[in-house]
Amino acid sequence: MDLAELLSQLGQIAAGYGLAVALEWTVHNLFFHRLGKKKGSIFGFHYHDHHRAVRRAGGGDPAFAGSRLAWNGYGREFWGIVVAATLVSPVALVLPVFWVTAVLSGWHYHVVHTRSHQDPEWCRVHLRWHWDHHMGKDPDTNWGVTNQWLDRLLGTRQAWLSKEEREALEGPARPAAARQAS
Numbered sequence: 001m002d003l004a005e006l007l008s009q010l011g012q013i014a015a016g017y018g019l020a021v022a023l024e025w026t027v028h029n030l031f032f033h034r035l036g037k038k039k040g041s042i043f044g045f046h047y048h049d050h051h052r053a054v055r056r057a058g059g060g061d062p063a064f065a066g067s068r069l070a071w072n073g074y075g076r077e078f079w080g081i082v083v084a085a086t087l088v089s090p091v092a093l094v095l096p097v098f099w100v101t102a103v104l105s106g107w108h109y110h111v112v113h114t115r116s117h118q119d120p121e122w123c124r125v126h127l128r129w130h131w132d133h134h135m136g137k138d139p140d141t142n143w144g145v146t147n148q149w150l151d152r153l154l155g156t157r158q159a160w161l162s163k164e165e166r167e168a169l170e171g172p173a174r175p176a177a178a179r180q181a182s
């Protein structure tokens with residue numbers, strides 16, 4: 001392999017991964033929340049079903065422990081990635097490394113998102129931004145799932161701590177009367 005070919009392949013890997021990170025943020029923000037919030041939207045499975053299930057289960061989503069063939073938030077996310085990868089597959093004829101990297105990154109997203117709702121404690125510790133997206137005060141922040149880079153860059157990363165976590169860090173809040181007396 002000559003240098004030009006090597007650089008082309010490294011460029012394709014960077015572009016494929018970069019596209020996946022950008023899509024993760026954009027699709028989540030634009031399609032799943034902005035459009036998905038509207039009643040009857042074909043993207044409603046994320047905002048109305050997935051978010052509600054996670055709040056109810058305290059971080060998990062029972063659908064994510066089920067089958068990928070089920071017509072729910074879990075199955076639709078999986079098939080969405082498969083259909084998108086198939087539709088753009090002709091790109092592989094020109095830029096094979098780019099296409100493979102983007103598809104592997106999409107698969108990585110799906111595996112990470114699945115684990116985060118099968119094992120909520122793992123999500124709370126290792127995927128804090130996604131925990132904050134679901135469990136925090138404002139679900140219209142923290143759009144990244146596999147990483148928080150774009151949210152940090154664009155100012156949409158909003159860290160959040162539960163009351164218990166705040167108390168563990170600062171000690172329990174004292175009642176106003178006790179504060180005045182001291």
Ligand SMILES: [Zn+2]
Pocket residue numbers: 028032033046047051133139
């Ligand atoms: Zn969401």
Ligand SMILES: [Zn+2]
Pocket residue numbers: 050113117130134
């Ligand atoms: Zn989620």
